[in-house]
Amino acid sequence: MLSHIPEKAQEEVTGSSSRSYQGSKLFEDFKDLKELDVHSILCLYSLGTFPENTELEKRFVIYWWIGLGLLPRTSWEKAKMHGNTIYSGLKEKGFLESIHNGKQNQVINRCTINPTVHKWLLSPNVSNVIFSFDQSEHSSSPFFGEWFKERVHINLDKKYLNVPINKELRVVHLGSWRYTEVKADNNANETGPKKPMSIDHIEIENPDVLKKLSENTTYLSLRGISGIEEIPESIGKLENLIILDLRSCHNLIKLPQKPRSTLKKKLSHRTRFKKLIGWKLPKENSQESWFNKLMVLDISGCYLLDHMPKWISELCNLEVLKGFLVGNVGKKNESCWLGDLSKLKNLKKLSIRTTTDMSPEVFRDFNSLESLLKLTITWRKHKIADYSLPKNLEKLDIRCYPEENVSKLMNCAELTKLKKLYIRGGNLTDIPSHKNWKVEKLRLRFLKKLDSTDWEAVRGLFPNLNYVEYVGCHHRPNKFPNDGICWIKEKDEPSLSANDSEIPIIHEAF
Known part of the structure; x- marks a missing residue:
């Protein structure tokens, strides 16, 4: 995992940690520091680069650790898994502090470094061994020794x-x-x-x-x-x-535009002649x-x-693609269309935005993207044709949906792995649902046309619910708890089902 970091740097980190915190107040307050493995120590040290009291997004922290070579680079999923473990461990031991939402008091995917820990990371007894400081601007910019200083620019x-x-x-x-x-x-x-x-x-x-x-x-x-x-x-x-x-x-x-093969350019003006005389043409360098x-x-x-280049559909290692544009702009042979993404067999997370009316062919082959787990779609005010979504989705985030219901989603029964459903803005009047869905987390935001219903009926639609959030919706369910903002299922609270006799049934959106 640390193949990009010299052994000497690893030895300096582990050795200095035991020398630097002994006898200090940090050692008294954070006795778990000595229990951290070398990966967690290096990840913690790397965050000392940033100013005190800075809010850092979890996504950025994971990116940062991957870039430094502190997480495996063979797969985004593996890197994220290892990163989440280290991130959670540092929070549990108090080195990182979670940011909470003031209204819902929910932990958000942001953190700050514990101020005491941050001061310790910049203390001389640590920095003399681990960090080198750039004093040109009279400010401390810690990096892991000269090796890191030469290879990191932020x-x-x-x-x-x-x-x-x-x-x-x-x-x-x-x-x-x-x-x-x-x-x-x-x-x-x-x-x-x-x-x-x-x-x-x-x-x-x-x-x-x-x-x-x-x-x-x-x-x-x-x-x-x-x-x-x-x-x-x-x-x-x-x-x-x-x-x-x-x-x-x-x-x-x-x-950036992918250049055409130089071999193809050199041979193009002689191709017809060589074909006529039966010469075997050399293959183009497809491994460029x-x-x-x-x-x-x-x-x-x-x-x-205004369009996506064709080469996006050729990125065989791509696992996260955010901001993909779905539209009818650009030449068909030069633009990447939504259906072309079915070639990306490793794609796990995708966010797209639409710009024009959606014809049936726009979503053609999109549902064959079986590796996709998380999908965000931001719609515009335009017509929607029938469409199908990848069936292995675990999270679906719908934004600005222009119609009153999602009846044009043709394969709703196949989304049996859906656990998170987020809906933000738009004209929906009903909450999308299906008996095959296993939704555990439901977020509804700024749905001004959403019809009022009964809280027990909402829970009946989603028997596995453990979290529900209503923000900026004019009509919240009757008897919705916690001042109509969010609900968190208690550990001992029983689940409800639409089959329970005392629960009023509201129609499914499909």
């Missing part, structure tokens, strides 16, 4: 970037890493981009510097950077790139390096993109 607080690029860089995080609070418009359909309440403004002085990244780069984040209109072709040729985060690059209008190892591609919030 923009902590710069608004205008003049990036020094060297061939040893593995992690290049130029964009925003802070958690950004967003406020939705909260109209009936919640269309359009969200309104950021606070966000870093970052500009890169010379975008051509991106062309100098070396093949050693594994993690590249340009999140939220202004002024980037296109991604250079050279990014696609980074043989070891695992994560590409382009989220909220609002000026981005063009993703192009995002060969990419596991995560995030292009959500890039609203100026």
Whole structure:
């Protein structure tokens, strides 16, 4: 797992940890520190890079650890599993503190470093061994010794970037890493981009510097950077790139274009002649390096993109794809369509947004994407044809649905593994449901046209429910507990079923 980290660095971490906390207040308050394994210690140390009291998204933390080589890079699912275990362990022992929602008092996927722990991470008795400090700006920027300093470049607080690029860089995080609070418009359909309440403004002085990244780069984040209109072709040729985060690059209008084979160009003007005389033409180089190892591609919030390039359907290792555009713009032979994603046999998580009327062929072959577990669809105000969804979905997030019901979903009975159902905005009047669904978590937000019903009837539709949330809905179920915000099932509370005689039945949406 730590193949990218020298043994000497690992020895320094484990050795210094025992020397540095002995006799300190931290040792008295956090006796579990000595029980951490080397992976957890390294992951904890790596978060000392960020300022005190910073809110960090869990997703970003996992990305960060993968980029540093602290988690396995063979699979996103494996990396996430290991990362979740370490993340949860650090929270349970008090090194990381969870962020709670004020109204529902629910743990959100964000955390801060315990202030005492953060001070200890920056203390001299630790930093002399583990960290080297960049004092050029009179601020502490800890990295794991010289090895990490040479291979990690993160923009902590710069608004205008003049990036020094060297061939040893593995992690290049130029964009925003802070958690950004967003406020939705909260109209009936919640269309359009969200309104950021606070966000870093970052500009890169010379975008051509991106062309100098070396093949050693594994993690590249340009999140939220202004002024980037296109991604250079050279990014696609980074043989070891695992994560590409382009989220909220609002000026981005063009993703990199995969070059045609040079062999094909050289032979094209002689192809007809060679065929006539019976020569055997050499095969094109189909193994040309192009995002060969990419596991995560995030292009959500890039609203100026008008089509998806064809090469997206060729990313055989892709497991997470966010911000995929579904529309009728672009040439059919050059654009990637939703049905083309059925070729991605490892894709586990997908978010898409639609821009035009949905014809039946748009969703053709989409339900054959059997590996997909999590799907988010953001609809626009347009007509919807009959469609089917991948049958192994465990989480379905529907946003801005334009119709009153989802009767055009043709294979609802096949979604037998669905455990999480989230609906945000739109015109739905009924809660989508089916007797074959096993929904445990239900979130309903800003559904202004949702009809009022009875709380027991809602629970009857979903016998396995353990969490329900109503936010911004004009009509909540009668007798809904906890002031009509959220309900959490008690451990000893019995489950309800629509078959129970005392429970009023409301019709299913299908």
